[in-house]
Amino acid sequence: MSVAVAERSAAPPQHALRPVISFHGVSKVYPNGTEALRDVDLAIHQGDFCFLVGPSGAGKSTLVRLLIRDEAPSTGRIFIDGQEVSRMSHRKLPKLRRKFGIVFQDYKLLTRRTVAQNVAFALQVTRPGQRHMREKVEEVLWIVGLEDKLDKFPDELSGGEQQRVAIARALVHRPRIFLADEPTGNLDPDTSWGIVQLLLQINHRGTTVMMATHNREVVDLVRRRVIAIDNGRVVRDEAEGSYLREGTATL
Amino acid sequence: MRQILASLWFALHSAGQNFRRNLGVSLAGVFTMGLIIFLVGGSLLFTHSVDTVLQGQEQNASHLKIYLSDNASLASITNFESRLKHDPRVISVTFETKDQAKQQASQNQSISNALAVLGSNPLPASLNLNVRKLTDLSQFNAEAKATPIVDSTTPTDYNSDVISKLNTVITVIQWVGAIIAVILLTISIVIIMNTIRTAVYSRRTEIEIMKLVGATDWFVRWPFILEGMLGGLLAAIFSGAVVFGAYRLFVQAAQGNLLSVPFDTRYTITLLIVLLVGGVAVGAFGSFLGVRRFLSA
Ligand SMILES: Nc1ncnc2c1ncn2[C@@H]1O[C@H](COP(=O)(O)OP(=O)(O)O)[C@@H](O)[C@H]1O
């Protein structure tokens, strides 16, 4: 595996007074009684890059779903950009979601559309009739390194390339916060590394990035902020952490 | 403007795609909707025709004889008669004297003989009333009873039993018609709902992405609503044409036979418009319900 760690931002992020994401005593109990998150407190600042680590079932995806208000917390409050999302009305959700770019383990690409059409779709359904759509699409596809695959269909691409298309689609409306929920879950180590490099590059351009993963090698190589979750609780939050607690075999 | 056109284009394009991708389900939905619209339109036209014929019959049936007491003065009779004549519910009033009543009755031989034996004339004079609506008869009957110059033992020839039975039958037919219409309407909505559910299901990834990137609910909804409206419109056009053709055949066939049913052009045009608008509205509403559950996340 290549160890060419992506360049870091020269200066540490200038923390605004107000974090871009904050959780205050957040718990989530699903209707079936599962306690997915318990009393979570978090603050993430504009321009941060952080890993959300923990075993399967720890509550990582739940945390992501609460952020985009796909689910509402059972108790506690969540703020994005100073706006409380935990009690946000249904009507305001589209505006909230446009602040995020999000990708998942399954790429959620539309198989009947080309690469360029998949990316353009995000603009068509949020800003119909927007001018210079083609240029914007080509620009993000260039950022993810797929400028020569515009007219290919998803099933003509490798897994890593498909995830890049998903990343391009999530980037095309210039989100403030980029969320990746196990983006490398279906990829081999080299390809995974490429995706992580891309996320670091996106972060380098000023976007806040949060990546949920249980890919130990990647986390240990990058050495950025690590938030570890186990059984719904934040058990560790380090500025330059590794996957496991230093010198132990536990989170 | 550009934005509205782009949204509209997106919605129409997706609606067309949905229709084609689920062609079997879409066509089955349109066919069943068409059948229901045909039933509704056909039964409305049939009822209207029967109604037209019945109305003609009803005018014949809407007669009431008000018997006058023998000692009523001519002035009071004339007064009562003119009051009835000016009532808007009344078509005509004629005065029948005791002699005319006797003459009328004497057409029957045995009655004629009986009258001859009696010598005097026991038959009362009467006001013969012809009203527009059968259902008004009971009111005139009540009014007659309260009038002093009317014979108190037998005020009228009103046969409340027959008339109330007729009224009941008419009311029952109207209710049954209304209930059947509501059931058919509900079925249409459920059919559209399920057609749209299939379309929603085949587009679930697309909808998921739309919600993730921040499309509004209405943006997600419109293609499906348009698809439902399109289906309703198609169904209404086809079944409307069939209803129209069947109605013309029915009128032609009836002309030669039992009753002459008039071809009511104004009613037919109104009905066809109602079917079109109704088909589109049911399509839109069914689709709205079909996507609702999926969007309320
Ligand atoms: N929709 C749901 N309904 C009920 N339980 C759920 C739901 N989603 C997740 N869970 C449960 O919540 C816990 C946390 O799940 P999740 O957030 O998906 O964890 P992770 O992403 O870390 O693997 C698990 O026990 C999971 O089974």
Ligand SMILES: [Mg+2]
């Ligand atoms: Mg998960």
